[in-house]
Amino acid sequence: xxxxxxxxxxxxxxxxxxxxxxxxxxxxxxxxxxxxxxxxxxxxxxxxxxxxxxxxxxxxxxxxxxxxxxxxxxxxxxxxxxxxxxxxxxxxxxxxxxxxxxxxxxxxxxxxxxxxxxxxxxxxxxxxxxxxxxxxxxxxxxxxxxxxxxxxxxxxxxxxxxxxxxxxxxxxxxxxxxxxxxxxxxxxxxxxxxxxxxxxxxxxxxxxxxxxxxxxxxxxxxxxxxxxxxxxxxxxxxxxxxxxxxxxxxxxxxxxxxxxxxxxxxxxxxxxxxxxxxxxxxxxxxxxxxxxxxxxxxxxxxxxxxxxxxxxxxxxxxxxxxxxxxxxxxxxxxxxxxxxxxxxxxxxxxxxxxxxxxxxxxxxxxxxxxxxxxxxxxxxxxxxxxxxxxxxxxxxxxxxxxxxxxxxxxxxxxxxxxxxxxxxxxxxxxxxxxxxxxxxxxxxxxxxxxxxxxxxxxxxxxxxxxxxxxxxxxxxxxxxxxxxxxxxxxxxxxxxxxxxxxxxxxxxxxxxxxxxxxxxxxxxxxxxxxxxxxxxxxxxxxxxxxxxxxxxxxxxxxxxxxxxxxxxxxxxxxxxxxxxxxxxxxxxxxxxxxxxxxxxxxxxxxxx
RNA sequence: GCCCUGGUAGUGUAGCGGCCUAUCAUGAAGCCCUGUCGAGGCUUCGACUCGGGUUCAAAUCCCGACCAGGGCGCCA
Numbered sequence: 001x002x003x004x005x006x007x008x009x010x011x012x013x014x015x016x017x018x019x020x021x022x023x024x025x026x027x028x029x030x031x032x033x034x035x036x037x038x039x040x041x042x043x044x045x046x047x048x049x050x051x052x053x054x055x056x057x058x059x060x061x062x063x064x065x066x067x068x069x070x071x072x073x074x075x076x077x078x079x080x081x082x083x084x085x086x087x088x089x090x091x092x093x094x095x096x097x098x099x100x101x102x103x104x105x106x107x108x109x110x111x112x113x114x115x116x117x118x119x120x121x122x123x124x125x126x127x128x129x130x131x132x133x134x135x136x137x138x139x140x141x142x143x144x145x146x147x148x149x150x151x152x153x154x155x156x157x158x159x160x161x162x163x164x165x166x167x168x169x170x171x172x173x174x175x176x177x178x179x180x181x182x183x184x185x186x187x188x189x190x191x192x193x194x195x196x197x198x199x200x201x202x203x204x205x206x207x208x209x210x211x212x213x214x215x216x217x218x219x220x221x222x223x224x225x226x227x228x229x230x231x232x233x234x235x236x237x238x239x240x241x242x243x244x245x246x247x248x249x250x251x252x253x254x255x256x257x258x259x260x261x262x263x264x265x266x267x268x269x270x271x272x273x274x275x276x277x278x279x280x281x282x283x284x285x286x287x288x289x290x291x292x293x294x295x296x297x298x299x300x301x302x303x304x305x306x307x308x309x310x311x312x313x314x315x316x317x318x319x320x321x322x323x324x325x326x327x328x329x330x331x332x333x334x335x336x337x338x339x340x341x342x343x344x345x346x347x348x349x350x351x352x353x354x355x356x357x358x359x360x361x362x363x364x365x366x367x368x369x370x371x372x373x374x375x376x377x378x379x380x381x382x383x384x385x386x387x388x389x390x391x392x393x394x395x396x397x398x399x400x401x402x403x404x405x406x407x408x409x410x411x412x413x414x415x416x417x418x419x420x421x422x423x424x425x426x427x428x429x430x431x432x433x434x435x436x437x438x439x440x441x442x443x444x445x446x447x448x449x450x451x452x453x454x455x456x457x458x459x460x461x462x463x464x465x466x467x468x469x470x471x472x473x474x475x476x477x478x479x480x481x482x483x484x485x486x487x488x489x490x491x492x493x494x495x496x497x498x499x500x501x502x503x504x505x506x507x508x509x510x511x512x513x514x515x516x517x518x519x520x521x522x523x524x525x526x527x528x529x530x531x532x533x534x535x536x537x538x539x540x541x542x543x544x545x546x547x548x549x550x551x552x553x554x555x556x557x558x559x560x561x562x563x564x565x566x567x568x569x570x571x572x573x574x575x576x577x578x579x580x581x582x583x584x585x586x587x588x589x590x591x592x593x594x595x596x597x598x599x600x601x602x603x604x605x606x607x608x
Numbered sequence: 609g610c611c612c613u614g615g616u617a618g619u620g621u622a623g624c625g626g627c628c629u630a631u632c633a634u635g636a637a638g639c640c641c642u643g644u645c646g647a648g649g650c651u652u653c654g655a656c657u658c659g660g661g662u663u664c665a666a667a668u669c670c671c672g673a674c675c676a677g678g679g680c681g682c683c684a
Contacts, residue, residue: 030648031641046645072635089643097645114636117619122634122646126620131676184684204684231683364612366680466684519684563677574677 001077007043009096013082018101020045021077021109023142024070025120034067037120038078038101041147046091046100047078053102066106073112073119073139080104119143130565134579137570149567152271153555157224159270160244163263169220169246174209176202176226182521182529183467185229188239196596202228205548207468208533210247211505214544215536222246224551235563236497236553239576246502247546253488256502256545257445260492264443271558276443280492284448293331293423295449298496300442301435303339305422308332308410311395317387319368323412330410331418332396333425337375337405339433355407361428362411365421371410375402427496436495441558446491446498452482452518460520465489467515469503470545475511482518492549499554502547509537 002021009018022040029035034049049067054060070076080102091097116135117128119142127133133140140146161171180187180201187201203209205227213221225245233239244263248256261278268276281299288297291304309329312320320330355372362370373382373393380393380402388396400408409425411418430436451471452461461482463469469487476485492500506512513534516526526534552564565571572578592599 026645026647028644028647029641030644033642033644035644035647037645044645048643050642052642086643089645091645094645114618118634120646128619129615129676132619181684185682207684229683232681234683235678237683463684468684 005042006038006040006045007096009045009082009099009101011098014084014099016082017079018082019077019079020047020101022075024072024074024076027070027072029068034064036067036070036076036078038076039120043096044094045096046085046094047080047103048100049103049106063103063106066108067103070108071112071114073115073142074108075110075112076106076108078103078106115139121145131573131579134565134571134573137580141569146566149555149559149561150569152559153551153567155271156267156555156558157244157551159267160263161222161224162270163266164220164222164246166266167220167259167262169222169248170218171223172213172218172221173223174203174206174213174225178203178209179529181208182525183463183519185231188228188230191595191597193595204229205243206245207466210245210546211468211541211544212533212536214247214249214507215539215541217249217542219249221248221546225548233572233574233576235565236556238552238564238568238571240572241564242551243548244551245546245548247544249542249544251504251543251545253447253490253504253545256504256547257490260500260502260547260549280443280445282445282447285446285450286448288446289419293419293421293426294496295446295491296493296496296498297423297444297446298427298430298442298493299444300439300495301426301430303333303335303426303429303435305331305333305419305426306400308396308399311399312388312392312410315388315392317371317384319371320410320412326414328412328414329418330412331422332400333409333411333422334400334402335407335409335429335433337403337407339429339435340405340407358409358425358428362421362425365424366417367411367413367421370425371412373408373410375404375406375408377404380408441495444493446493447489448486449489449491450483451476451485451487451515454483461518463515463519465501465503467519468505468512469515470506470511471515474508476514476518488545490547492547494554494557497553497557498550499557500547500549502545504543504545507537507541507543509534509541512537 001019003019004013006020006022020038022038022045025037025039025044027034027036032051036047037044038047049064051060051064054063078101081104082099083102085091085098085100116139117132119139121144141150164171177190177200180189180199181204184204187204189199189201192198192200203225206223206225210221210223223245225243226240227243228240230239231237246256246259248259258279261276261280265276265278268274283297283299285295288295290307291297292299293305307329308331309324312330313324315321323330358372359370371382371384373380373385373396375381375397379390380388380397385393396402396408400406402408411421411425413421450464451469453464454460455462465487469489472486472488476482487503489501489503491498492502506515512530513526516530517523521529552567555561555567556564559567561567570578570580577583
């Protein structure tokens with residue numbers, strides 16, 4: 001059907017008879033000479049119909065008529081000779097731009113109606129709305145941007161596979177139909193036909209299976225694993241997503257971290273041809289929360305938070321007083337003058353108007369507002385500085401290292417609210433002040449996470465990561481304050497996004513049982529849901545641990561995409577619908593009957 | 609469940625109380641053009657998400673619905 005691809009022809013093909021096949025991206029009719037940009041996955045080649053080069057008049061007329069009828073994105077095959085372009089008309093931007101194929105024969109392989117949106121790259125053409133792109137994803141994927149995204153993702157995954165293979169990891173597939181596990185995210189469930197009224201769940205992750213593989217003596221496992229979680233979507237969340245799932249035996253935290261770094265370094269060499277700086281820096285959960293206001297800090301810029309509660313306590317400023325008296329705290333951030341300097345003049349880019357906008361923004365973040373002070377040569381100044389005794393402002397200047405032109409921003413509230421808003425403020429300022437431009441990617445390990453946290457509503461203990469993390473020290477002692485217990489866990493953070501999470505696991509069934517119990521599970525529940533698992537651990541489970549990296553997020557960050565949907569071939573929309581195939585959709589009554597299911601949703605709930 | 613943003617020809621947009629019989633680009637259809645490459649020139653086609661309300665007058669203001677996206681909650 002073709003002798004070459006559309007990206008293949010070079011000078012050494014000159015004079016050869018070739019056959020190409022592809023899509024018509026652009027066509028240009030010069031009232032006699034017809035030009036077509038014929039494109040396929042590998043490139044674009046200009047194919048030309050030149051009437052003066054045709055001998056037989058009849059052939060020429062029928063060929064010309066046919067070629068003129070071809071619309072955009074028609075699929076055609078052309079045969080002809082490769083020749084140099086007319087001198088001066090070469091296209092330096094295209095690798096095949098020195099030459100063209102003179103069409104001698106052509107055939108239409110498939111036609112296309114007018115397109116719902118532009119497939120070809122054009123200067124100044126903006127993307128259509130995303131729902132239209134998802135509805136016609138097959139056309140969207142023809143765009144070079146999407147094609148490049150998928151190819152980059154492939155190279156990344158392939159490099160990771162090669163690296164793991166070289167380290168003797170074994171890729172094992174684990175079931176997609178599994179037992180529903182308690183806790184965690186909402187499951188997608190699948191009814192059993194053979195046992196009506198019972199259900200499988202789709203795996204939220206292969207967690208238990210990979211631990212069982214360790215018990216099974218596999219030693220080193222990995223999988224490019226699809227995971228399913230029925231929780232509301234975000235720009236970096238889809239109901240199904242892909243993890244590079246890894247588990248290894250006889251290891252400690254540092255072994256897994258080092259392996260992860262080696263794999264990523266190998267990926268870097270493969271996709272960028274660059275060395276990745278390892279080991280990655282480590283930051284404790286406590287430091288991350290208190291300096292960056294998040295458990296996924298972006299350490300490429302400073303703007304750290306500092307607790308100034310004790311410093312401002314002495315001020316009569318009522319807003320701070322009220323917060324502090326309720327046990328809250330005041331967080332302060334110093335926005336250095338040089339970060340705000342514009343190139344055009346000496347004025348700072350964050351003037352009073354901008355501060356007012358930040359105050360409005362802070363209110364939108366659920367804060368009461370935002371307090372500011374600007375450092376001048378006469379000390380800190382602002383509309384409310386009169387409520388702050390000189391000793392207090394001087395102490396603030398010293399504590400925050402304030403220099404002339406710096407802007408101090410204060411967030412007051414409960415510890416969690418103030419830190420969280422501070423974290424959001426960092427992100428906002430980094431974006432507004434363009435602090436990330438030209439910055440390399442930066443990985444960081446988040447370590448020292450607690451084992452448990454309390455549910456904000458019920459107060460019930462829940463796992464910080466998941467229920468299988470081994471506590472630091474290997475066990476939880478009698479009478480120990482479990483809220484102070486740390487787990488042997490680690491998150492991998494890239495540019496302010498969590499892209500991986502792992503831990504050393506409880507391999508001792510008694511420790512695991514203790515953790516389950518602390519999480520509020522009854523003996524009966526433990527036995528029913530995890531009996532087989534605890535039993536397995538009891539049969540000589542080796543110490544083991546692992547990690548799972550979010551492939552969608554990693555790829556999206558490296559490509560600079562706003563959402564992971566840009567690196568997924570067929571993503572769901574915000575409501576988990578596939579706009580292309582129309583899923584989810586109703587199934588026949590007969591299917592439901594076979595499963596002995598009754599649908600309670602009325603028509604109004606499910607109709608389009 | 610909640611909050612925010614946005615819905616104008618096939619696509620991307622302008623207009624944001626009367627100058628709207630709605631701008632521009634792209635597209636589609638047709639014509640012209642023998643070296644372009646987002647070809648060019650000319651002609652034609654094609655739209656205010658829906659339902660209420662305010663007003664002498666609504667694409668424009670208000671309310672509601674629907675659709676899409678971002679976020680909160682949720683995501684061990």
